[in-house]
Every structure is written in structure tokens, then in C-alpha cells.
Amino acid sequence: MKFLNKKLTICALTIAATATITAILGNSAADKFNVPYSQIPYCAVSPIPPAKITFAGEDITLTQQDRRERMDREILAFTYSHINTLLQIKRANRLFPVVEPLLKECGVPDDFKYLMIIESNGDIYARSTVGAAGLWQFMDKTARQYGLEVNNSIDERYHIEKATRAACAYLKESYEEYGDWLTVAASYNAGRNSISKRIDKQKEEKAINLQLVPETSRYLFRLLAAKEIFSDPVKYGFIIQHRDLYPPLPIAKTITASKAVINWPSIAKRHGLTFLQLREANPWIREAELNNKSGKRYTVLIPDSARLHYNPEETRAHNSKWVIK
Secondary structure, three states: OHHHHHHHHHHHHHHHHHHHHHHHHOHHHHOOOOOOOOOOOOOOOOOOOOOEEEEOOEEEEOOOHHHHHHHHHHHHHHHHOHHHHHHHHHHHHHHHHHHHHHHHHHOOOHHHHHHHHHHHOOOOOOEOOOOOEOOOOEOHHHHHHOOOOEOOOEEHHHOHHHHHHHHHHHHHHHHHHHOOHHHHHHHHHHOHHHHHHHHHHHOOOOHHHOOOOHHHHHHHHHHHHHHHHHHOHHHHOOOOOHHHOOOOOOEEEEEEEOOOEEEHHHHHHHOOOOHHHHHHHOOOEOOOEEEOOOOOOEEEEEEOOOOOOOOHHHOOOOOHHHOOO
């Protein structure tokens, strides 16, 4: 009787799982998925970490015990942090078309777009408890050092293009010092001074071989795991369709604002927008009004108000591997 009950439980769960997938994807797509048998309703399967991964053009072997287990932890974290991982991929569809050309122009490997993701989850408004802000999580002092304006009215840490260029400047300076991009990533988290001291004390050249504080140790493998997950989300259980992704903001034009007093809501109304919609396209604007005594010129993105009412069915994936056919 126990055996029969077990078989019935497995059968019922398999039918339920198949029905769910069929409802989402349709019969033809559901046939492609091998639904696992389980007598536990909420079964957690441990994904197998890759044996190696390429980051910034370098092959990194992950079969070594410490590397495999560190990678395994971060793969598990991404796989079962469903809300965060789904949001990261959805947001990346909007962000990567902007960030990728900037990284290329600045001479920074494309894989550093994943560093942006683990820094901020792809949240343009991200702000940490210690005050780091924006996609690249600059502290205000560091931001100013790299030419970003930071005050109560304007905070260019939230300016996608300017903050990305500032991050690239930091990353390239670090590469000149270390000559290894993964060590550069470690320095972005822990600071160059900290990483350099550990390299000297431990007689190593690369951060992946260093004994690091837990936060930075995990940071390196979160970066690698982010690339792995983004390279094949379906493999890790993320069933995403084109319509689920966030499309790029439809920018109609740019304007220049340079008056002594700039009233952003008035500019928004002039272009058929709300202040909220203007700020979504220009998140570096922090207040409704700017006292611009110096007459500084600000380039402002103006969204197409009609196309802001997008049809999800028309959304296209920036990376075809993110979605099922």
C-alpha cells in the first residue's frame, strides 16, 4: 500500500507540474521539458555548476574544490532567489543596449555589465545602507573624484551613461595596476588598497587565489554566476517569454536645459509628460526645481509619450537566450 501511495503521489505531482508548464507555454513547448518526478511538493533540485567559465576572455577552471563550492553557492543563490534573478533579467533587457556600447567604447570587457548587475540588481534607483548609489553603486566622494555631480538637486550616480563611464575609468585604472580583470572586479568591491595588501602578503598575483573577506570572496563568484545564469536562464529554471521583459525606454529626442532656474515639471508638461515620466528617463534629476546659477548645460532625454504605453507582445529580447521560443 505504501508503494502504491508513493506512485500515486508522484503521478499526481507530475500531472500538476506538466499542467502548469502547458498552461504557460502551450503543448508544443511543454513537450520539450522533462518534468522531474518527486513526492515532495516543493522539491529543490541542486543545479550542477559548470566545470569552467570564461570571464573577460580568460578561461577560469572551476573543478578545484574551493572554486567549485564557492561557485555552487552562488549558482544556488541565483537559482532560488527567483524574484531578484527574474527582475535582473527583465531590467537587463532595458539596460544592456545602453551599457554594452559604452563598455566597448571605453575599452572595458563586456562581461563587466554583470558587475553592474550584482552591484545594484539592475535597479537604476538602487541605494545601499551606507549611501552608495546608482547602477554602479558609487559613494559620493568617489563619484566626485571621477567627475560626477552629486548634490541635493543633481546626482549623476544615477545617470546611466555618465556613471558607466566613471566606472570604466576606475576599472581601467585598476587593470593598469593588476593586469587581471577578475582582480579588478575584486578591487571594485574591496578597494585597491585592500586587494594590493593581500596580494603582497599572500604571494599571489590573482584575486581568485586569495584568501579574502567573505563579502569579496562571494562577490567574485557572484559575478561569475551572474554570467552563467544570464547565458542560459532556462537551464536554471527561469521560463521567460519576450513579453515578460522590460523594453528600452522610447526616447523621442534630447533637449538642453541651461536656465538659472530649471523647473523640471514645466519642461515635462511642455513635452506631454509627467515629472515622474521625465525622471524615469533622467533619474539623475533629484528635485523638481534646480537653481542653476552657473548656467550649466544639462542634456535631458525626452521620452515619446505615446510609446510609453507599450504593448508587451511587441517587446523583443536583447539576448535571444533569455527567452523561450
